[in-house]
Amino acid sequence: MSFHGTPGTGKNYVVQMIAKAFYKNGVQSNYFHFFNGRNDFPLQRKVDDYQEELYKIIFNGLQQCERSMFVFDEVDKMPEGLLNVLVPFLDYNNYHKSTKNSKSVYQNKAIFIFLSNTGSTKIVQHLKNLWEKGKKREDTKLQDFETLVAGGAFTEKGGFYHSDTIQTSVIDHYVPFLPLEEVHVRKCLVRSFTDRSVIPTEEMLQEALSYLTFGPEPLNLYSMAGCKRIEQKVATIVYRKQSESKPID
Numbered sequence: 001m002s003f004h005g006t007p008g009t010g011k012n013y014v015v016q017m018i019a020k021a022f023y024k025n026g027v028q029s030n031y032f033h034f035f036n037g038r039n040d041f042p043l044q045r046k047v048d049d050y051q052e053e054l055y056k057i058i059f060n061g062l063q064q065c066e067r068s069m070f071v072f073d074e075v076d077k078m079p080e081g082l083l084n085v086l087v088p089f090l091d092y093n094n095y096h097k098s099t100k101n102s103k104s105v106y107q108n109k110a111i112f113i114f115l116s117n118t119g120s121t122k123i124v125q126h127l128k129n130l131w132e133k134g135k136k137r138e139d140t141k142l143q144d145f146e147t148l149v150a151g152g153a154f155t156e157k158g159g160f161y162h163s164d165t166i167q168t169s170v171i172d173h174y175v176p177f178l179p180l181e182e183v184h185v186r187k188c189l190v191r192s193f194t195d196r197s198v199i200p201t202e203e204m205l206q207e208a209l210s211y212l213t214f215g216p217e218p219l220n221l222y223s224m225a226g227c228k229r230i231e232q233k234v235a236t237i238v239y240r241k242q243s244e245s246k247p248i249d
Contacts, residue, residue, distance in 0.1 A: 002075075002114040004149045005123060005177025008226020011115045015071055018111070022069060031065040033057065037077035044079040051085040058089055066109045075116035086112065090171070114171070119149040123176050124222060131221065137178060145176035179222035185212065188227035192234040204241070208233050 003011040016027055023029035035041070041050045061068040075083070090112060126148055130140060180188075189208050193200040200208075211233045214220035 001173045001175055002116065002171050003175050003177060004116050004119040006117065006120040006179050006224065006226060008228030009177040009180055011177055012073065015113055019069060022067065031068045033061055033068065033070045035072045037072065037074035041078050041082055047079040047082050050079065050082055055085050062110055069111040071113045071115065073115045075114050076118045122148050124179050124216065127178055128216065128219065128221060146174045149174045149176050180226045181222060182209065185209065185223050185227055188230055189234060192231055196238050198238050204237055207237055
């Protein structure tokens with residue numbers, strides 16, 4: 001599966017939910033493998049080395065557990081061509097044989113999830129166009145976005161750029177994560193306040209919302225960072241309110 005959308009729309013959160021459903025220890029399981037494009041594969045000139053290393057990790061992981069999960073975050077920050085090494089693991093054969101030895105691994109029970117911001121601009125624009133035509137967010141369907149997302153991922157710079165993983169159709173599902181409207185961000189804020197045992201007033205919610213950027217202009221329908229960084233803003237507001245309520249010595 002490939003998750004696409006603007007930051008803060010819940011892509012990593014859904015991954016955590018899936019991992020928790022599969023493994024007793026969730027993302028802490030030995031069979032959960034997480035890769036970050038920006039940190040783990042920073043240099044385009046080393047793409048061949050990264051491919052060899054990644055191949056070994058996946059092959060060994062599948063030998064340990066055929067239901068292993070491999071998550072690739074910030075795919076748009078990965079070197080071009082890196083993900084081509086995954087194609088043999090993603091096809092529908094019952095097993096994959098290592099080219100360096102006679103060992104084989106079963107792969108059709110493994111889960112591969114890709115997280116990316118690619119296609120997010122097209123998602124936002126298309127959702128806005130649908131809104132302007134009177135179609136509510138709740139009435140949109142996967143087919144409204146799936147082809148759009150796959151095309152954007154293939155043509156935008158990053159790990160999916162002209163990637164064999166897209167050309168060979170080995171990715172089963174492209175999942176769009178729609179941008180969050182104010183009503184959704186408010187729910188995130190309320191949850192963040194209540195986690196600190198604080199029932200927020202409308203004034204507190206409005207102050208927190210004022211720190212966030214909404215767009216695109218001129219409608220400003222969607223939070224450009226979703227629910228990211230609201231924890232810090234809420235913490236600041238709660239700390240200030242608590243300080244103001246303390247009696248002066």
